[in-house]
Every structure is written in C-alpha cells, then in structure tokens.
Amino acid sequence: MDKTDFCVIGNGAVGMLTAVELTKNYPDKKITLIGPFTQTGSASVAAGAMHAVFGEIEAHFEDSLGDQKQFELGFKSKEYWANYFSMFGNDAKTASDTLIYLKDTKNPFEVANYKKATDIASSYGLLANPEKHHVEEYLNLTTLEAVNIIKGEFAFCPVKFFEQVTNFLSKSPMIELINDKAVSLDQNIATISSGRKINSKIYVVCNGAAASSLLSDYNVIPIYQGVGSALTVNSETLNFGSELVVRTVNRGGAQCGVHLVPRSNGTHYIGAGNYLAPFDERDDHRFETIRYLIDTVEEDIIGSKNAYNFRGSLLMGKRPRSFDGWPIFGPLSSNPNIIVASGWNRIGFSLAPLIASEIVGIIKDDKIRHINDWLPDRKPLSFGTKKECADFFAASRCANLIEHKLLDPSSKEYNKKYDELYSYSIKANYTLTKKLGMDSDFGMHPDLYGILQ
Ligand SMILES: Cc1cc2nc3c(=O)[nH]c(=O)nc-3n(C[C@H](O)[C@H](O)[C@H](O)COP(=O)(O)OP(=O)(O)OC[C@H]3O[C@@H](n4cnc5c(N)ncnc54)[C@H](O)[C@@H]3O)c2cc1C
Secondary structure, eight states: EEEEEHHHHHHOHHHHHHHHHHHHTTTSSSSEEEEOOOTBBBGGGGGBBBBBSSSGGOTTGGHHHHHHHHHHHHHHHHHHHHHHHHHHHHHBBSSSEEEEEEEEEHHHHHHHHHHHHHHOOOOTTTTEEHHHOOOOOOHHOOOOOEEEETTTOOOOOOOHHHHHHHHHTTOTTEEEOSSOOEEESSSSSEETSOOEEEEEEEEEEEOGGGHHHOTTTTTTTOOEEEEEEEEEEEEEHHHOOOSSEEOOOOOSOOOOOEEEOOTSSSSEEEEEOEEEEEOSSSOOOOHHHHHHHHHHIIIIIIIIHHHTOOEEEEEEEEEETTTTTOEEEOSSSSOOTTTEEEEOTSSSHHHHHHHHHHHHHHHHHSSSSSOOOTTTTTEEEEEEEHHHHHHHHHHHHHHOOOOOOOOTTTTTHHHHHHHHHHHHHHHHHHHHHHHHOOOOOOOOOOOOOOOOO
16 A cells, blocks of 8 residues: 555646645655546646636626635636746747637627626726737628627646646656556545555545536536537747637537637637536537537638638537536545545636635635636535526527537527427426425526436
C-alpha cells in the first residue's frame, strides 16, 4: 500500500491546478495526481476556453440566485487567473476582449438573452461599441440587430495551459503523476485500475463527469455528462483575426451560443454543441452539431471564402453536469477527508484557479470562502416554479428549432409549438417529481426530462 498526503483524482483543469496550489502551499508534503495522460473525456481539453461571464447570461438571470452566484464567482476568478498568468507567463492568454453580436433572426430567446447580457455588462462599465473595422473584419453579416464589445472578457488556450502546468508538475519533486484511472474510493483507500492501492490523508475527487462512479457509496448528487463537440481549425487555413473572441449569446438547445476563439497554438476554436446523457465512455459526435457549427460560422463570421480552405480536427469533451445543474463542491459530511469538486458544467475552466485555491482553504482551516452553497450531499436545488421551468423549456427549445431552421419565429406555428412544449414541461415536471419521491413543488431542471423519463 502506497501512502501519500494528498491524492487528487482527475487531471482536468481543476485537478491540475489543485495539484499546483497544493505543492505551492505544502512544499514538503507528498502529492499524488491520478489521471490518464491522454485526459480521456476531459471537458477542459475541449473547452473554448473563454473566460465567459457576460456572454453566458440568460434572460432569467435576476430570477436565478444560482446564476447570479455563478456569475459572481466567474467574475471573481479573474483575480485568480491574474495570479496564474503572473506565475506561468501570458502565453496561454489569447484574445483580451469579446465581440458579441445579435443577428437578425427574431429568435425571442436569443434577443432576450442578448439584452440581459449587454445590460449587465453595461452596468459593470464593460460594454463598448466596436470599431467599424472590427465589425467588417470579424463578421460576415450585412444586417445585424446589434453588436458590442465586452471589455476584458478574455480567452485562453487549453493546449498551452496544460503544457505549462504539466511542465511545472513534472518538475515538482514531491508530486507523483499516475497515468491511470481510479476505479474505487472507500473511506481511506483509492484503488487504480492496475490494482495499486493508495492510502491518503485527504482525497480530492475532481474526475469531472465520471465522478459519480467513485462516489456511489456516498449520498452525493448524481453527475451526468454534457457531451460537447467543437472543432479546431488551423489558423493559416482560416485567415482570420486573433485579437477578439467572436460570439453569440445562448441560442437555446445547446445553450452556449456559437463562438470562434483564437488559440495560442496556431489554431482557432469553433464551439460548441452540447447534449446531456448519463455518463458513459463513448466518444461519438452528434453530426448535426458539427454541421450546424460549420454552417453558422461560415454564414455569420468568416464567409465562404475562408471556410473553403478549412482544415482541422474535431474535439470532444464531457462537461460534468449535476442533477440540479449546480456545482458539487466541498467535503463530504460523512467523511470530511474526501473533498468533491465536480459538476462545473459550462464554467469550470473559468473557475479552475479559484476552485483550486478554495480546496487549499478547506484543507488549511476547514473554511470555504466563496463556493459555499453547493455541498456534494446537499438536497437538490429547485430550478424554479413549475411555470418557470415550463417557460424556460418552451422558449429554449423553440429557439433551438429556429436555429436549425425548423421553426419560423414570426409564424403561427411558433405559438403553437411554444404552448405544446410548455404543457409537456408541466406534465414532465409533475411525473418526474412524483417518480423520484421529491417535494411536489420541486422544479426539475428541464434539461433532465429526456434522460429521466
Ligand atoms: C465544448 C466545451 C466548451 C466549453 N467551454 C468553456 C469555456 O469557454 N469556459 C469555461 O469556463 N468552461 C467551458 N467549458 C466547461 C469546462 O470545460 C468544464 O466545466 C471544466 O473543464 C471541468 O473541469 P474538470 O477538471 O472538473 O473536469 P475535466 O476537464 O472533465 O477533467 C476530468 C479529468 O478526469 C479524468 N478522469 C476520468 N475518470 C477518471 C478516474 N476514474 N480516475 C482518474 N481520472 C479520471 C479525465 O480523463 C479528465 O482528464 C466547456 C466545456 C466543453 C465540453
């Protein structure tokens, strides 16, 4: 049996930065980081990765305490990224601002999200008008409803980030990197697939969408996978600027809009699709997502001349997504030596340095400073009233149909479809809360209807 002081399970952005923070704060302690060097299924590897705060805001922001809390944390994490950049240099940082646009689709969900996102950015003093040459250079659209710059909403390159962090960790004498997966975790022992057993004083479980498989003996909120597809395109085949991120707000369905993000390794990133499913090891893409991404980026952003020469690769990553949609963070009440950090869904890369610092805080003085509303063995949090769930479900699903050219927002069909989806949601919510034995006023997150029924 091997002994260690800290055993970190999972080597995505959260696990890697946790190992960095632990070694900085405890240079004499032994740290073991378990995770396949290929980072199979890692959401971090497939991430944008925008420090996306404003662009992810949705119309119901003011009604959702959870959304507000996540936004605040995302904003706060900027300070933590500044520390990371001063430690490792700025090579992983790419665009420094975001160009956000609203095309003329009359998609009510997108229009309302755009208004809310830009209103909030304006209230922070970060909204600006773009320069004329930026609009001409970065967009291919002749008619636009709106276009703005969000100042300071930067992006970073996961490839460079992992290169820097791996380099740092492999030079740290007290860290052992294990190229394997953990298969079980009981009270005091982690077993990896080679059969090796590791006894640690503290475990940090941050293996993303796979976390539930290690925590089945504990009463932890289930975690699913938000399967994400994206593309990276060789920048020389794209002939496109690298100063800005170009993005839409959330457009429904996939709910992270479309974005083109420069990376520091000679590629541009085009993202991203998302569908929710129970965790599995499959890595197949939904091709409609890929078609949609290429078509939209060509039409809205780069034009057919640039798209003609496209060359690049597909990326796949599994966003860790919890039952109620919120993160799962903190020590287990039944075993405080196990700290869980998962369920980060769409914001985990932005938050990674803050999460890592919070984990050190828990180990040091048992205190969570910022991420304190989402303990892993809490009662699931309601999305809202059943009517709020139904409105979100109907509006976002209609928006998705509009985007895929299956619904015209100005037709009579729109209201009919909206009403149909609304009624479906009300029914699904009653059936599922009953089936799962939850309080009758619990609002099940609409993303879950498909996988729980
Ligand atoms: C397409 C896409 C775009 C995104 N864009 C953004 C963005 O722009 N900004 C943002 O902030 N966030 C973004 N996200 C979300 C973000 O990527 C995630 O929230 C975050 O990366 C989660 O990090 P993590 O370390 O918790 O998990 P992961 O990155 O998933 O890492 C988990 C790691 O654990 C390993 N592992 C799995 N099982 C085991 C095991 N049994 N034992 C040991 N190791 C194991 C995996 O191989 C993996 O390396 C995006 C996600 C996707 C998929």
